[in-house]
Amino acid sequence: xxxxxxxxxxxxxxxxxxxxxxxxxxxxxxxxxxxxxxxxxxxxxxxxxxxxxxxxxxxxxxxxxxxxxxxxxxxxxxxxxxxxxxxxxxxxxxxxxxxxxxxxxxxxxxxx
Numbered sequence: 001x002x003x004x005x006x007x008x009x010x011x012x013x014x015x016x017x018x019x020x021x022x023x024x025x026x027x028x029x030x031x032x033x034x035x036x037x038x039x040x041x042x043x044x045x046x047x048x049x050x051x052x053x054x055x056x057x058x059x060x061x062x063x064x065x066x067x068x069x070x071x072x073x074x075x076x077x078x079x080x081x082x083x084x085x086x087x088x089x090x091x092x093x094x095x096x097x098x099x100x101x102x103x104x105x106x107x108x109x110x111x112x
Contacts, residue, residue, distance in 0.1 A: 002063065002088030002089050002090065003062055003063055003064075003097075003101075004060070004061070004062055004063070004088070004089040004092065004097055004100060004101075005059075005060075005061055005062065005063055005066055005086045005087065005088055005089065006058055006059070006060060006086070006087050006089060007030070007058070007059040007061060007066065007069055007070075007084065007085070007086045007087075008056065008057070008058055008059075008083065008084070008085045008086075008087070009056075009057050009059075009073055009077065009082050009083055009084050009085075010039075010041065010054040010055060010056050010057065010082070010083055011054065011055050011057060011077070011078065011079075011082075012052075012054060012055075012078070012079075013055065014035065014037065014038075014055050016055070016078055017035045017037065017055035017056075017057045018035055019076075020033075020057055020073065020076060020077060021033035021034075021035055021057055021059070023072070023076055024059055024069060024072060024073070027068075027072060028103065028104050028105075028106075029059070029061060029065050029068055029069040029072055029104065030059035030060055030061040030065070030069060030104065031060050031061065031099060031100040031103035031104055032059075032060045032100075032103075033057060033058065033059050033060070034057070034058045035055055035056070035057055035058075036055070036056040036057075036058065037053070037054065037055035037056055038053040038054065038055055039053070039054055039055070039056050040052075040053060041053070041054045060100055061100065061104055062100065062101055062104055062105075063088075065104045066086055070084055
């Protein structure tokens with residue numbers, strides 16, 4: 001398994017997505033977060049077909065920090081059953097990956 005992950009969730013509003021990103025980044029559970037949107041989502045929920053706009057949130061972290069990141073999202077996400085998925089990073093520039101690792105493992109300020 002890769003040492004580095006991109007973790008995804010979504011939120012109903014830009015403000016909620018940014019709040020999640022901010023809380024995760026400040027807790028050093030992710031080195032960086034991107035908020036993308038709005039995106040159109042099509043889904044089944046409670047036996048009914050749904051469609052709506054959401055804001056996608058992408059977290060850059062390490063596999064070692066994933067359990068804490070997931071727990072944080074489950075605690076602070078406004079939805080009772082949010083999407084939380086993780087995709088391994090197959091490759092990346094070494095300086096970037098070093099920055100991700102340093103940032104989530106240390107409490108001091110980090111630069112790219």
